[in-house]
Amino acid sequence: MSPIKVLVVDDSAVVRQVLTAMLDAEPGIETIGAVADPLLAMERMKLRWPDVIVLDVEMPRMDGITFLKKIMHERPTPVVICSTLTEKGAQTTVEALSAGACAIITKPKLGLRQFLHDASDDLIAAVRSAACANVKRLAARSAATPVAPARYTADIILAPGEARAMARTTERVVAIGTSTGGTQALEEVLTALPRVSPGIVIVQHMPEKFTAAFAARLDGLCQVAVKEAVNNDRVVPGRALIAPGGRHMLLRRNGAQYFVEVTDGPLVNRHRPSVDVLFRSTAKCAGANALGIIMTGMGDDGAAGLLEMRKAGARTVAQDEASCVVYGMPKEAVGRDAVEKSVPLSAIAREILLQMRA
Numbered sequence: 001m002s003p004i005k006v007l008v009v010d011d012s013a014v015v016r017q018v019l020t021a022m023l024d025a026e027p028g029i030e031t032i033g034a035v036a037d038p039l040l041a042m043e044r045m046k047l048r049w050p051d052v053i054v055l056d057v058e059m060p061r062m063d064g065i066t067f068l069k070k071i072m073h074e075r076p077t078p079v080v081i082c083s084t085l086t087e088k089g090a091q092t093t094v095e096a097l098s099a100g101a102c103a104i105i106t107k108p109k110l111g112l113r114q115f116l117h118d119a120s121d122d123l124i125a126a127v128r129s130a131a132c133a134n135v136k137r138l139a140a141r142s143a144a145t146p147v148a149p150a151r152y153t154a155d156i157i158l159a160p161g162e163a164r165a166m167a168r169t170t171e172r173v174v175a176i177g178t179s180t181g182g183t184q185a186l187e188e189v190l191t192a193l194p195r196v197s198p199g200i201v202i203v204q205h206m207p208e209k210f211t212a213a214f215a216a217r218l219d220g221l222c223q224v225a226v227k228e229a230v231n232n233d234r235v236v237p238g239r240a241l242i243a244p245g246g247r248h249m250l251l252r253r254n255g256a257q258y259f260v261e262v263t264d265g266p267l268v269n270r271h272r273p274s275v276d277v278l279f280r281s282t283a284k285c286a287g288a289n290a291l292g293i294i295m296t297g298m299g300d301d302g303a304a305g306l307l308e309m310r311k312a313g314a315r316t317v318a319q320d321e322a323s324c325v326v327y328g329m330p331k332e333a334v335g336r337d338a339v340e341k342s343v344p345l346s347a348i349a350r351e352i353l354l355q356m357r358a
Helices: 013-024 038-047 064-074 087-099 112-118 120-131 135-141 182-191 211-221 275-285 303-311 329-335 345-356
Strands: 004-009 029-035 052-055 079-084 103-107 173-178 199-204 225-228 239-242 248-254 257-263 290-294 315-319 341-343
Touching: 004 013, 004 038, 004 120, 013 029, 013 120, 029 038, 029 120, 038 064, 052 064, 052 120, 064 079, 064 087, 079 087, 079 120, 087 103, 087 182, 087 211, 103 120, 173 182, 173 275, 173 303, 182 199, 182 211, 182 345, 199 248, 199 275, 211 225, 211 239, 248 275, 275 290, 275 303, 290 303, 290 329, 290 345, 303 315, 303 329, 315 329, 315 345, 341 345
Parallel strands: 004 029, 004 052, 052 079, 079 103, 173 199, 173 290, 199 239, 225 239, 290 315, 315 341
Antiparallel strands: 248 257
16 A cells, blocks of 8 residues: 655645655655645645645735635645634634645644644544545535543543433534544534524544634524523524534533533543544534434534433434545444435535424
8 A cells, every 4th residue: 555645745844854754754744745825835736736735824926825825726625724823823724624624734833843742643634534534525515543541431521420411401412523623514413404403513633823713704694693602602503513622512402401511631532522422412502402413524422422312312313424524423423323214415404403393
């Protein structure tokens, strides 16, 4: 099996040096170049085309967003964004995800070399995931992973003795979990919903600082209100709450009303926020009043939680393989018999609206 060919495009000599050494040390990955800007990258790519591009956003001569859009238009290629973690950068990087990037790796302005070494597992996982992505689908919409030292289940976040779900309430809840390819998929789903829609809670695997910009962008595009969740936010019709990056989000209930708890805690299934944490809390609090949807993404986060939702009486839906960028999370859920039915991405909004009449 040929190695994954990676091209690094970053104006920082330190980043180029460290990333090249890090990737070349990993079995099955080979860097085919490390260049300072997109124009140099295009010259290099004439000689040998990469399987994955690791791309900075702010660079001389051509910015990363323009380069990304050009690549996705001319020859769709998996791209991992390696961007400085700032509020301004967050908005720009969300734009990159919308344009077809597969994943984000954040880097600080200070302590860069040490940070890149510390984040090596995340970067390598992102490159491997990107290499498996159906980037033609990402482009159309935009016009073996290292194991963590400890892997927790959602039990470490969920408190024992949760209140059982009420048999039926007047309010319905939709819980959505997604990862690689999810930013574009969520945009397609949420923009298709009318203002009168069930309350929605979402976990999208995304680093902290980026979810606020992502939610704000969706809020400007959608009829439903979209916001980054804060602790004790009510889950109400016509609003979608997105778990903040770096924190878990759980569904809670007070009487017949639902709200979210945003909390810290260890990684669950290598993620924080974790889809399993949201789904399992939804199973306990909402039961048959809920709809669980698992969408495009790498790994198995959410599969166990969706099964728990189904056993609690919730409807459960998976995005089908043909419409996924990465058919990992839905495949795991289907394999565990957690999924009532699989539907294309274009049909998910309809499934959400059916929940109002359930």
